[in-house]
Amino acid sequence: MTPGFDPAAATAAYLATISPAAHAKALAYTHGGYWLLLWDAVASVAAAWIVLRTGVLVRLRARLEQRRPRPFLVVFAVLAVFLLADFVLELPWNAYAHWWRERQYGMTSQALGGWLTEQAVGLGVGLVMLTVLMEALYLLIRRAPRSWWLWGTGVTAIFILGVFVLQPLYIEPLYNTYRPAPPGPVRDAVVQIAVASHIPPDKIYVYNGSKQSNRYTANAAGLFGTARIAMSDTMFREGVDVAEVKAVVGHEVGHYVMQHALRDSALLAALALVGFVLTDRLFPWVARVAGAQGVRGIADPAGYPVLVILVAVLGLLATPLVNAITRAAESEADTYSLQHVNEPDGFARALMKTVAYRAATPGPLEEAIFYNHPSVGSRLRKAMDWKAAHPAPPSAPPAASAAPAG
Ligand SMILES: [Zn+2]
Structure with a gap:
């Protein structure tokens, strides 16, 4: 406590x-x-x-x-x-x-x-x-x-x-362009979470989600070999809060690991x-x-x-x-x-x-x-x-x- x-x-x-x-x-x-x-x-x-x-x-x-x-x-x-x-x-x-x-x-x-x-x-x-x-x-x-x-x-x-x-x-x-996450503190934090959950870091992508929406969002999609986690580029903007990103990615990793799909x-x-x-x-x-x-x-x-x-x-x-x-x-x-x-x-x-x-x-x-x-x-x-x-x-x-x- x-x-x-x-x-x-x-x-x-x-x-x-x-x-x-x-x-x-x-x-x-x-x-x-x-x-x-x-x-x-x-x-x-x-x-x-x-x-x-x-x-x-x-x-x-x-x-x-x-x-x-x-x-x-x-x-x-x-x-x-x-x-x-x-x-x-x-x-x-x-x-x-x-x-x-x-x-x-x-x-x-x-x-x-x-x-x-x-x-x-x-x-x-x-x-x-x-x-x-x-x-x-x-x-x-x-x-x-x-x-x-x-x-x-x-x-x-x-x-x-x-x-x-x-x-x-x-x-x-x-609908969107998917790229590997760019280097930096956000990627480092995300890779650390992925590795701890036995997810290959190359399964983490960034997409230009800001095109459709200003929402601060990530998602887990795919199944079997195609499963991956994608983070909207809204999470890579200037001055992003890494603790927030980690918490959100931890949630998506949960979907991935528990195979909710x-x-x-x-x-x-x-x-x-x-x-x-x-x-x-x-x-x-x-x-x-x-x-x-x-x-x-x-x-x-x-x-x-x-x-x-x-x-x-x-x-x-x-x-x-x-x-x-x-x-x-x-x-x-x-x-x-x-x-x-x-x-x-x-x-x-x-x-x-x-x-x-x-x-x-x-x-x-x-x-x-x-x-x-x-x-x-x-x-x-x-x-x-x-x-x-x-x-x-x-x-x-x-x-x-x-x-x-x-
Ligand atoms: Zn969710």
């Missing part, structure tokens, strides 16, 4: 540094974000419904099948036309909710052109990935109409693992299983309610928008469950950082930089439903409880910390 140190008071002291104006702004941003979950799903359903009502996919499928069945071509053509139509229909909403609003709150300084370019890249990536997945799923629905949901879950699990493995190699470089894959596959069973049962009803004229059933790719409607609604309903599981992993990563890096105050200062986009002190129910990380209030308290129980070692001699970085 650290004598005379009160973790509750230390937590309150950190929280008290948030000005009332900053807190009000964070509340508005966070609460508005809850509504965006709903409106995003509504926009998705509305766009799918509009495409369905035009009958364009039914006509496209009929034309492609005029002479002979071409199931693979039909799936690809339907996906290409649907994704493009959906992109255009949802663009005004997405530009408002995910670009203009972010700028209004000062979360990004990205220009509209850069944002649009990334959306277009996302459309291309989405078409490639969905084609791979949906060709397999539609094949299973055609061949095993009664048990496709079971085989489909297996295929989806493999697909998810594939995406996790390939993400750092082929997807993330489409594998757990996430299993979770997503389990959700896919439930989603597929429900989709199999609900498809005819949703198709009827949505007025899907000419759609022959779940095996008909022209009914793809019906699947989109189901995924949007089921995805929204699954939000609290996904958040609960994600929060548990985040909490474990926090513990890992405290145990292995032991920078509770660096950790606390890094957390204070996130209170602008995740209000610090939600109610318990609000946190349970909407928060994919534990709230800053509870994370601070955990760090201060740790500090109370683990007094810091005597600090290094001044000469060592004042040595010029070379």
